[in-house]
């Protein structure tokens with residue numbers, strides 16, 4: 001009827017959020033006070049921090065921390081998924097073994113496990129391969145097998161597996177039974193159904209808590225300093241034991257931990273976005289898009305997706 | 319060979335103390351459209367699931383294409399089939415579900431080619447070529463790259479039919495394929511099934527669509543409380559039911 005092209009565009013004064021401005025002002029003020037204190041307080045020894053931040057010892061430690069995190073996490077994920085599949089298996093032997101494993105490793109502190117692995121030689125002086133109760137073929141000195149790195153890996157990885165098993169079990173159980181039914185009806189075996197149909201869908205539920213596990217693992221690696229594994233905290237301690245510059249060196253370590261966990265958070269975001277495919281009709285915004293929206297939210301809230309999309313996003317979860 | 323496609327003799331099935339099937343006797347002939355109707359909870363889905371061994375029967379005999387379901391006979395002894403062998407037999411029986419059960423993380427094309435490639439070991443080219451034909455047959459050639467959630471219920475169910483057909487089954491089981499659909503979408507799915515019947519597929523259809531049963535069905539069985547109450551040609555059963563229970567049920571759905 002009308003020739004107004006924008007006849008149906010709504011013009012309205014958007015909701016104002018004055019308290020957000022007040023809160024921001026307060027936070028900025030507090031931050032400014034803190035920075036001022038940090039800069040003017042000589043105990044922070046910023047020059048020392050600058051001196052050590054990229055020193056070779058610290059970088060070696062950072063590298064070791066990253067490396068243990070990756071390997072222990074991979075071991076934890078693989079073993080955890082296997083454990084969860086075992087636990088849900090109709091075979092009572094498998095499911096009981098998995099339950100026992102989870103019970104044990106979740107029930108003991110990881111620090112105790114680490115020290116235990118490191119001191120394995122006390123319990124079993126050498127490790128041998130052979131026929132049970134029969135002849136042995138090869139044998140190694142336990143102390144040469146269980147290096148600090150192996151002890152760290154065993155302690156962190158085996159412990160992580162117990163937690164990943166629970167996460168993965170929740171993920172597998174979140175997948176609609178109809179999926180297994182449809183897959184079986186097509187003639188797919190139990191293993192193929194698990195690998196091709198169930199696990200990929202379980203990923204959406206498994207990934208977010210796994211991201212948290214990685215971040216927490218990165219920080220837990222600091223515990224392996226007790227088994228003399230030269231990771232970030234151990235290297236830091238080595239330096240300040242010599243120079244007594246404890247606080248600045250702990251700040252150096254913290255800066256690195258913060259940097260690494262921030263990287264992980266960004267990575268986690270993109271992986272979650274990837275696994276959301278097929279579950280929502282529109283893709284989630286990228287990290288930068290989301291950042292931009294949050295920054296400009298003072299003026300107008302970001303457009304909310306239609307409610308059906310929101311429902312869809314959680315449809316597969318429960 | 320004129321042996322029936324499905325032969326069920328005294329099939330019983332219980333879940334714990336709940337007896338769901340209490341002796342089902344019936345035969346489904348080759349090329350037949352066999353409709354199964356009955357009130358909710360009468361055991362229709364359970365019976366379909368027994369046919370492709372998603373459930374194990376407790377007693378009686380159930381055979382598909384002359385072979386026992388879930389067991390191997392050697393002399394007069396029965397041996398339970400291993401998971402893998404049971405899976406092998408399921409390939410030849412297609413199943414379509416009320417809630418579609420498409421794989422949501424795969425595109426329409428991937429849904430259709432998954433089993434031919436993973437189970438039958440076909441090459442991607444062969445599987446894809448057949449999928450293209452099948453999607454065309456169910457009227458969805460333009461949707462190969464869509465994800466299930468981007469499709470309407472009717473479209474999803476037609477993909478599910480194409481996915482089942484991709485295994486070139488000799489028998490198709492339909493468990494209330496239109497019950498989850500908006501009324502205006504029912505027709506497009508029934509059209510595909512009608513065409514399948516014309517092409518000579520043996521089909522067992524659990525349905526509340528009496529119009530479809532009357533028009534396309536070759537036989538109709540009314541099940542109630544785990545037994546077959548009445549069977550016959552759909553026209554006869556639907557217009558002239560013999561049993562009180564059939565009459566009572568039909569008066570509600572017709």
Ligand SMILES: Nc1ncnc2c1ncn2[C@@H]1O[C@H](COP(=O)(O)OP(=O)(O)OP(=O)(O)O)[C@@H](O)[C@H]1O
Pocket residue numbers: 333336338356357358359360361362363364365
């Ligand atoms: N896995 C199971 N465990 C326990 N009870 C079950 C199971 N599957 C089905 N039942 C029960 O068996 C009975 C028959 O179920 P079935 O699904 O075969 O009925 P139906 O005729 O298909 O009904 P509907 O029309 O509602 O689909 C119901 O009482 C149901 O609760």
Ligand SMILES: [Mg+2]
Pocket residue numbers: 362363364493494
């Ligand atoms: Mg049913």
